[in-house]
Amino acid sequence: MKTTSPFLIVLLVLFFSCSSEDNPIENPDNGNVDNPDNSGGQNCNDPASYIFNEEDNFILVEFEDNEFSSDWTLQTSNSATGKGYYVWTGNQSLGNPGNGLVEFKLNIKNPGVYRFLWNSAVTQGTNGSDHNDSWLKFSDADDFYGEKDGNKIYPKGSGKTPNPNGSSADGWFKVYRSGNDLDFKWQAATSDNDSHKIYVEFRNAGVYTMQVSARSSGHGIDKFMLFNEAKYNQNEAIQKTTFSKITCN
Numbered sequence: 001m002k003t004t005s006p007f008l009i010v011l012l013v014l015f016f017s018c019s020s021e022d023n024p025i026e027n028p029d030n031g032n033v034d035n036p037d038n039s040g041g042q043n044c045n046d047p048a049s050y051i052f053n054e055e056d057n058f059i060l061v062e063f064e065d066n067e068f069s070s071d072w073t074l075q076t077s078n079s080a081t082g083k084g085y086y087v088w089t090g091n092q093s094l095g096n097p098g099n100g101l102v103e104f105k106l107n108i109k110n111p112g113v114y115r116f117l118w119n120s121a122v123t124q125g126t127n128g129s130d131h132n133d134s135w136l137k138f139s140d141a142d143d144f145y146g147e148k149d150g151n152k153i154y155p156k157g158s159g160k161t162p163n164p165n166g167s168s169a170d171g172w173f174k175v176y177r178s179g180n181d182l183d184f185k186w187q188a189a190t191s192d193n194d195s196h197k198i199y200v201e202f203r204n205a206g207v208y209t210m211q212v213s214a215r216s217s218g219h220g221i222d223k224f225m226l227f228n229e230a231k232y233n234q235n236e237a238i239q240k241t242t243f244s245k246i247t248c249n
């Protein structure tokens with residue numbers, strides 16, 4: 001067989017190089033950022049200015065799409081999506097919420113009551129009831145509560161009762177996952193030994209702030225979601241894999 005001409009190889013390489021430039025692969029780091037070059041002249045690559053946009057009564061956010069203080073560490077796992085997950089590696093804050101504060105801005109177009117879930121793991125030790133929780137607060141939502149069998153509980157410090165068993169303070173819930181299957185799974189509950197689901201109510205359209213702060217070291221958080229249970233049951237929500245569109249301040 002005749003040897004292929006080096007000149008032909010060069011032509012082929014040039015051809016395919018040019019073709020790939022015509023069809024650039026979307027930057028996976030910013031795949032769901034809306035028009036990063038067209039956000040009012042501001043740079044939309046700064047996670048501190050991200051706003052996550054609710055659509056169809058659903059929000060799905062990679063937890064790592066934010067800015068973190070140095071005691072939060074980014075790790076990777078085959079069970080975590082996006083760039084991985086963040087885990088608190090600083091001192092535990094079992095009774096005092098607010099340390100290592102991370103804030104997410106959520107743009108709600110469809111007001112209503114939303115269920116909260118996060119995909120989290122115990123990444124330290126072998127006991128599913130240790131290193132399994134972080135603090136959660138919705139400081140400007142219209143209501144924030146746990147619910148079980150139609151009975152509601154409210155964070156300590158919210159001015160409302162009844163309150164959960166165990167830790168809670170200043171409007172924060174301790175939100176935990178349970179079970180000795182330590183790897184990432186969708187679960188979020190509050191009140192010790194009396195698991196209540198987590199809900200937040202937004203009565204008007206607008207941008208609201210979700211706050212997470214450190215409690216247990218070793219609690220790894222991959223992503224979180226909010227969904228209206230009138231539109232989706234939990235299984236339907238968990239099947240959804242489209243992350244919320246990001247715009248910027």
Ligand SMILES: [Ca+2]
Pocket residue numbers: 062063064080081082083084085221222223
């Ligand atoms: Ca993630």
